[in-house]
Amino acid sequence: MKLSSQQQEVRRLLKERRAILLAHNYQPGEIQDIADFLGDSLALSMTAAETAAEVIVFCGVHFMAETAAILCPEKTVLLPRLDLGCCLAESVTTAKLLARKAELPGVPVVTYVNSTAAVKAESDVCCTSANAIRVVNSLAAPRVLMVPDQNLARYAARHTAKEIEILTWEGWCNVHDGLSPEEVLECKAAHPQALFLAHPECNPEVLDLADEIRSTSGMLKYVLESPEKEFIIGTEKGIIHRLRQENPGKLFYSPSKRLICRPMKRITLTDVIKALQENRHQITVPEEIRVRALKAVERMLAVPRD
Ligand code: SF4
Structure with missing residues (x-):
């Protein structure tokens, strides 16, 4: 090149x-x-x-x-x-999280890595969109609070094998949450052969239409290994650049013009x-915050893989 x-x-x-x-x-x-x-x-x-x-x-x-x-x-x-900035990460502040924790004594906090270091420092364990279900499954508590992405929390609640109540936070990614089921259905009608891959940050109505729900790394792996040739990509458009480079001969469609993260x-x-x-x-990151945030990240990394 x-x-x-x-x-x-x-x-x-x-x-x-x-x-x-x-x-x-x-x-x-x-x-x-x-x-x-x-x-x-x-x-x-x-x-x-x-x-x-x-x-x-x-x-x-x-x-x-x-x-x-x-x-x-x-x-x-x-x-x-x-x-x-990231609207999802900014939807939770330390002060708001501490106030919620005070209302929920003993309830572990699972925090998506899309959050600030200060919020991670107040959390018990982190998760990613790829391992959220695994992290929830690893916890012994009957109730957990998942912050900040309510869509990821709902997705984990739907797919966990455990009897566990997942309390949500009022936060979402404007890019993923903004994708509508109508846009997906329109794109599917235009490309009936294509598989629809959706990111867990999408809203539940969109996830219901997905052939596969994957993190960005999961989508990249899935497409590489799939014999299928056409895919509708339910995440930020930038990933299509890499998908095209890694998969010449396969076709990729974005279901919405708005799947762009401006920052x-x-x-x-x-x-x-x-x-x-x-x-x-x-x-x-101030050392006092960094050390506590690192603990939450390390606890996530210690969760066994399936
Ligand atoms: S797409 Fe942009 S706004 Fe959405 S979670 Fe990622 S960084 Fe944040």
Whole structure:
């Protein structure tokens, strides 16, 4: 692939600074194409922790860079811009969570990794969209509070094998929750051969229409292994760039024009160049918060795989 002059400059600076570039699956294609690693937020943070590089340029939203800073405090984690919020992560604050916990003494809190470090620090265990059911199944309590994504909590409640009450939080991702069943049905009618893959952050009515419910990493794996040729992708559109590259000959359709995460798309190559040239914007987590947040992440990682 021929790189643009800005892409070449990013690669040159990465080499000069002995840095690596991590890009989320929802990033613009021009950034995905020059990333050292592509993936979902937790996989990228774990990659950051394992790499020998001392500088990590994290192309994703703010909470993702924070997760990398939780896992590898000795490294420099750079976020190319600061205006990269996530409506889901912002739907829960420490103060609100502490107030809810006070109303629910003894009820464990399961927190989706799409949350701030401060909220993770007040949680018992984290989960991802790929392991939410496994994490819930691992808990002995009869009731748990799942924050912040109510759609993920409902999905886990529906699919857990346990007798467990899952209390939800009033939070959702505007991008995934905004996908309507009508849009999916219209896309299915236009592409009757296509399988519909939906992300657990979609609303329950959309999940009811799915052939498969998968996290982003689960979708990538599923499509690679599937003999099917056409797929409707019920998650943020950016992932289709990678799906097309990894699966030439297969066809991908997005069911809605609105499946775009604006903050994810704000990072430009100019921002990445400036981040490397000026060491900006370094993301750190206060040690007292980091240690407690790390415990919640480590408890999740200790949950046995099926
Ligand atoms: S797609 Fe949704 S959950 Fe993911 S970063 Fe964007 S707003 Fe947050």
